[in-house]
Amino acid sequence: MEVVSASHGVLGPLLGKLTSLLADECVRLKGVRREIRSLRSELMSMHAAVQKYAMLQHPDVQAKVRISLVRELAYDTEDVIDKFVHHLGNGSHHHGGFKEYFRKIARQLKTLGSRHGIASQIDELKARVKEVKEQKSSYKLDDIAGSTCECSGVDPRLSAFFVEEEHLVGIDGPRDDLVNWMVEDKGSSTKNLKVLSIVGFGGLGKTTLAKEVYSKIQGHFCCHAFVSISQKPNVKNIMKDVISQVGSQVPCEKEFTEDIDSWDEKKFIAKLRELLQDKRYLITIDDIWSIPAWDIIKYAFPENNLSSRIIATTRIVDVARSCCPRGDIDRIYEMEALSDLHSKRLFFKRIFGSEDCCPDVLKQVSNKILKKCGGLPLALISISSLLANRPKIKDEWERVSRSIGSALEKNPSLEGMNSILSLSYNDLPPNLKTCLLYLSIFPEDTVIDRECLVRRWIAEGFICEERGQSKQEVAENHFYELINKSMVQPVEVGYDGKARACRVHDMMLELIISKSIEDNFITFMGHGQTDVANRHGLIRRLSIHHIDQELASVLANKDLSHVRSLTVTASACIKYLPSLVGFEALRVLDFQGCQNMQEYDMNGIDKLFQLKYLSLRGTDMSKLPSGIARLYGLETLDLRNTYIEEFPPEIVQLVKLQHLLVSSGFGWSVGRAKMPNGIGNMRNLRVISGFNVIKSSLGAVEELGNLTTLQELHIQLDGRGSQEYKKHEEMLLSSLCKLGGCKLQSLWIRAADSTPLQFLDSWSPLPSSLQRFRMTTDYSFPEMPKWITPKLTSLAYLNINLVEIMEEDLSIFGEMRALLSLVLTFNGAQNERIIVRGHAFPCLKEFCLFFFSNSGSRPTYLKFEEGAMPKLEKLERRDIFRKKGCSGCHKE
Incomplete structure (x- = not known):
């Protein structure tokens, strides 16, 4: 039930926010604490009712209306609470002391009227709660039948299935x-x-x-x-x-x-x-x-x-x-539908691992389900994925068979496909439904980057910490559970089983777009999807794929103060967009890929006090909008593939920032962006990407070492022979030594020349948490760095250049128990034949060797003893002849 999923997307986080607010001493206004406690109590009752409504497969009109009222009430309540906290100055970036004391007194006097106004708004919300409660049978759910929806565990065959999805039966x-x-x-x-x-x-x-x-x-x-x-x-x-x-x-x-x-x-x-x-x-x-x-x-x-x-x-x-x-x-x-034989193979393999393992008691009902699927691969995969984690009980399967409907028996049309997809959709728990509906915000055929999607989910407030897991971990689990349920298709699955991105099947996209529109979850402006002109309710999320002057005039007359997410995907839309000043509730702002950004006035961005995610990736911007340093709640700032090279000094006041992603210009070799001085104050940073170390100040490079929560560091390092290089090299090593002893999991160093990296040989203590090391440069280590040892028990991906490969080096690599992918570039070898010993590389799945040879170089041969690399899936070797005076090739 889509209204339940969208309601969960705001009710769950809102209840957590109210609980935190009640525990915060900032709630000093007389009567407000009591009112907020009362409001939370009522919303908790509503939340419980919404969860029970989730069991209804076909809710009536009255049920949909009631849930819609609850959802809109929750949205408005969160808006009021956010304004309340903002006016009180909660979460200010300022430090303590006399100056802050006087700022605090002045702020309280200045916002006294606003706080009383918010108290009045809370009273209005309570009146609306009363109206919802008074509706007949609002919380009488005796007619609801069936078992509760439980979130299933991840199918243990998941990795194998989506890695080999292209090899479909038949x-x-x-x-x-x-x-x-x-x-x-x-x-x-x-x-x-x-x-x-x-x-x-x-x-x-x-x-x-x-x-x-x-x-x-x-x-x-x-x-x-x-x-x-x-x-x-x-x-x-x-x-x-x-x-x-x-x-x-x-x-x-x-x-x-x-x-x-x-x-x-x-x-x-x-x-x-x-x-x-x-x-x-x-x-x-x-x-x-x-x-x-x-x-x-x-x-x-x-x-x-x-x-x-x-x-x-x-x-x-x-x-x-x-x-x-x-x-x-x-x-x-x-194209033809699958035959009965191939349908059974695909169906039973997905559920039982083999077509011969179906119990006799389930064969008759299985034939009914197969008949209704009509040989459609997508339907077969969707239904079998649903059943894979259901009890292998005849009554349960009969219930699934009855709920599929008869549409496919008459005509395997789009309507029939929607019926099949809706069944899998309805089986999702509310939190996954919310996350899936959100994917409708992206245009058709979009490859949706996993990391960007996860950060957007978190910024929207869909994700809560649970059972000791961080929001990031919970969101990643949601992503892979959607893959497990065959609701989205994985893209670029690595040897660690992780998908870099996902894609929504066209039929599934049509389904979730219709549900998003019906539930006022997302408002679309685009080819064939423009519903803003006929919309009477408030706009909560706005996805713009196309806009012209006529649509712009319609949008200009809409109340945009409740929009939480603005996604613009076409450059032609920029000049028609309304001012950011009206989007005061915005959490997510995404202009990725848009050009002609100079045509849009971004003044007023500093008024977006709720903004957590800002992407200008791939735009033609060369300067940050003024006021960006006052986005104190910002968590993600994505400036990759822009022309932005410098940051205002105040940027370091964004102490909640977790992901700072830059790279000026386009192409791997361009990196002119400078780290801001004072970056060490941004203690919540987890990912830093794209800065040029040599162009940054020594102080900024030194402050990197203060970022104890940093997990990923991707940097540009070039300037061979420059006077600055030696000092920056020493300072970078000092910072890496500090980070290596903390939480650093990924280090990627890029260089446009043969900038030496030999200083890394002194990296100590060992970066015990390191999972990925990658170098994209012409430079080769003269010998194996000392810190690369089997003691790096987490290292799974290693891309390294060596002047000469020795048998002892391969022995070291071979003892790394977690190593999944090894990309090795070398210019020569100690011996013509190098032996890979038996039982070496126990987990390695990808082994790529690039041998750069000069005139007269001896060929190098590898001999594999029995038992070596037992899990290897890809073996690649390239012998590349390097002409005299020609530098090596970069491996991206």
Whole structure:
């Protein structure tokens, strides 16, 4: 029930906030403590009722209305409480002393009227509580049946399943058929460009099949690229993506992409044609929504008589036909549902680990469920994931079977798919429903970064600490539980089983968008999703994918003072946005990827006293907005891939900041941002990324060592031969020695040259908590650093450059019990043959070696004894010839 989930997203955190407020001595105004205690008591009763309502699969209109009233009441209560705390000056950044004493007295006198006004607002809230209580049967829940919803444990097979999700049951036959067709040779006619179009509705596995075919045949081509496009495609971004992928595989002059961001569509097409004209290429265009989109894109791919291939996927038959006009050359492949045999394999493997392990008592009801799923892979995965953690009891499975409905039996349409997805959605606990609904804020086909998402959830107040776990840990668990439930798709799963990001399936996105609109959880402004004009309630979260002058005038007449989150995803929207002054309740402000930011006046940002998350990542900003240093509640400041190099001195007053992410300009080699002096005062910092150590002051580098809670440090270190380098090197080492003895888990050092890092050899004491060490530089250690020993029991990822690799070095690496990934670059070896001993590297899953050889270098061979690297999944070796005077290559 979506209204329950959205209500939980505000009620749970609000109750915790009220409890903390009552324990705070700042509540001195006569009568307010009593009123707040009374208000909390009533809201706790409502919260209990809301939790019970969560068991209703099909709530009636009256139930939805009551829950909506409770939700809006909770939102308004939190707004009042936040203003109350703000006016009292709670959480001020100032220190004690006489000056603060007089500030405090002045503040109390100045805000006396405001505090009395807030007391009146609390009285109004209590009156609204009374009205809700007086509604007939508000808390009578005797008619609710069924068991309570419990949060299940993580499926132990989770990692294996989502790492290998592309290998779906029943895909081998279609894949092999299409692979043979794509690579077959039948005389001169096969020299033509051929297009394969895979067509079918969402959920059948078009993209998965395309990826399988693409992966199998890409080795036959000089270059290849795989790009996904959205319903309203940005042709320039598509072309840029293809050029980027192809350019990384074939020789490409630096001047070729000069001023690429200023190219228009015509130039992008011309340049891509130029790049591909003399090459046999393979291009996959995933999810084409319209014929006009294809009519533009196709001109970028020349008919060069080199047997090039294009794979296109779409849901629309007419688009597929447009992609394949030559029936004798091209091919349209229509996706089909899985056969009964393959459906059973997928279904039972997901639940029991094997199709042969289903108990006899469940076979009959299983057949009913399989029939209703209709061979749809997404439906099968969703329902089997739901049942995987349910009791293996016939009555329980019968209840699931009855609740699926009969839509798929009649027509496997979007409505039928929504019914299937709704079943899995309804099985989620309220906290996970809230987190899932929040994903509807992102545009279609967005790859949602895990770390950014987790930080946004926390900033919104969805996450509470529990059972000794931090908010960060709880939020990460929520992320992986959504993957476990097959509600989102993992992206870039590492060898540690962690996904870097996730993607929401199109069908699931449509479901959660409709629920978010119905529940007033998110208000959308975009292509086909604009509901702001007809909205009568208050706007709580605003997601803007498109806006024009007409919509801007509608938005200008709306009350924006209750908006908690503003997400803008298109540069064209910037000039139409209303002033930030009106967004006084904002917690999250995200302009990621927007250009032309100079057209938007960000004055008034200092009035956003609740702001916790600010992302200007990927924008063209070169200067921080004035007043940003007064955002005393800010927890995340993301300035990556901007042109911001310096910070105002007052920035260090943001003592609640936990994530400070910068990098000026674009590309790995650019890093001009300076650490602010006084950074040591920001004691809550957990992640620092992108600062140039050499350009920062010695004092700032020294203060790094004071950040005892720091977990991740990613820095730029270049300036070889400069007078500043030696002093900065010594100061950085001193700070690293302090951090290594605290909580530092990740260190990434990047350099644009061969800046020496030999000072790291003196890193002591051992960084016992270190999990990841990465270096992106031409520099190589002359010998193994002393601090790299088997005593680093947490080190899981190591990327290191050595001048010469010795057998003893591999022995040290091999004794690291936690090591999962080793990326080793070396220029030579002690012996021509290096032996990897048996039982070495017990947990290693990825082993990559890059051997940079000069003229006359001896080849180096590895010999693996039996039992070495028993869990290895990827072994890669590259012998790279380095011309005289040419520096090495960076490994990103």
